[in-house]
Amino acid sequence: MVVIIDYNVGNLKSVQNAFLRIGVQTIVSRDHDIIREADGIVLPGVGTFPVAMENLQRYDLIDILNERKEAGIPLLGICLGMQILFEKGLEIKETQGLGFLKGEVKLMEVDDKIPHMGWNELCFQQDHPLLKNIKERDYVYFVHSFMAYPADDELIAYCEYGGQKVTAMVAKDNVMGCQFHPEKSGEVGKQILLAFKEMIV
C-alpha cells in the first residue's frame, strides 16, 4: 500500500490518479497508524517551503516520516515535496527542512525566465532504479522557481535551463525525489512511477 501524505499542500488527486493508472491503490492520509502500514510513501506538494514545513509540524508528521525513512520504506518527494527533503530552504525565510538529503533549496540562479515552466529533457547524472524504464533526453513537466542544490553523489538527473544544470531527480538510499511532476509528465512520468512501484513490491 502506498500512502500519499496529506498535509494541505495543493491538489493530491492528480498524484493519486497517476498511481491508479499504473494499478496502484493509494491512501491519502496523515494518520500515523496508516502511514506506519505503508510500503511506500509519497510526499507531494505545491506552495511554499515554510508553509509545507509548518503544516508537517502542525499535523505532527515529522517524527513519523523520520521513523519510516529509518525503517527503509521507499519515500518519493514530488516538487515541493522533494524540496523539503533537504536540510534547509531559503524561500521567503530560512526554514529547516526534513534533512533527509544534503543541501539547500533556493531561488534558481539561471539566465532565463523564472518560473522554469514546461517540458524539459532529463540528463542522467548517475544510474538509479527510478531511471530503468526511461532514457536520457526524455521530457518531463516542470513548474518551479526554487531549486535544490544537492550533494554531487545524491543527484540522479538534471535538466539544462538558462545555462545551468537544474536539479531534476535526487536520491539517497530509500529517499528519492523529483522536482518535476511525474503525474503530469505523460508516459515518461508513468514509467518513473512504475519504477517506484517496483521498489515497493
Added chain:
Amino acid sequence: MLAKRIIPCLDIKDGKVVKGVNFVGLKDVGDPIEIAKRYDLQCADEVVFLDITATYEERDIIKDLIQRGASELSIPLTVGGGIRTLDDFRMILSSGADKVSVNSAAIKNPQLIKEASDEFGVQCVVVAVDAKQREDHSGYDVYIAGGRENTGLDLIEWVKKCEALGAGEILLTSMDRDGTRDGFDIEMLKAVIAAVSIPVIASGGCGGIDDIVNVFKETNCDGALAASLFHYGEATIDQVKEECIKHGIPVRRNI
C-alpha cells in the same frame, strides 16, 4: 532545452465539445474528456478547455469536467471561459486544473491578475488576449466579446501591463486570422514576444502542419494552439511533431 508546446483547444458548451470532432472509433464524439485523452495519447503537451457557456448554472458541469479531466489526463490542463473572480480561480484550480486562462475579466479588473498570481502563483495565471490590427496599420487593438468589442487598449501596452501584474503566460489570438486557416499572425506575435519576457502562445489561423512549423521558425513563441486542425482529424499531434523535428524544432515525443 524547453520543448515547444503543441496545444489542442476544445470549445465546450453545456459540457459538450461544440465543434464537431472527427475521430475514428470515438464512442462519444462530444465528450471533452474522451477527446482530450486521445490528444494526450497523441503527445499533446497541454490541453485547453474553453467553456464558452460559462454561465452561473453551468458551473457544476464544468467543475465535474475539470475533475474528470485532471484525473484522466497525464498532461497539464488549462481552463478558460467566463472566469470573473478569485473564487472562480479557486474552484478551477481546486478541481485539478493546472492553469486558468482569463480574458475579459482581466480587462475590466486588471487587479484580478495580481490577486490571482499572489494567491496561486504566476505559473497558473494565463491571460488570453484577442487582438486585431488597426485599419491604419499603426498597431493592434485588444478586443473582447469574441472580437466584437474593441476595448481601445493598445495590445503592446496591455501585455506589458499583464506581465507587470503577474501574468505567467500570454495566450495571443489574432482576430484577423482566427477561423481563416491562413496561418498564425507572425508580425503580431513578434511584436508581443519582443515586449514581454513571459511565455507567449500563438493562436488563431492555424490551417495546417506547415503553419505550426512556420510559427516556430519565424518567432520565438513557446507554444502553438490549434483546434480544427486536430478536431477534424486532418493532422495528429504526432504528425506535427514529426515535422517539427525535421526542421530542428525541439518538441517532446512519445516514448
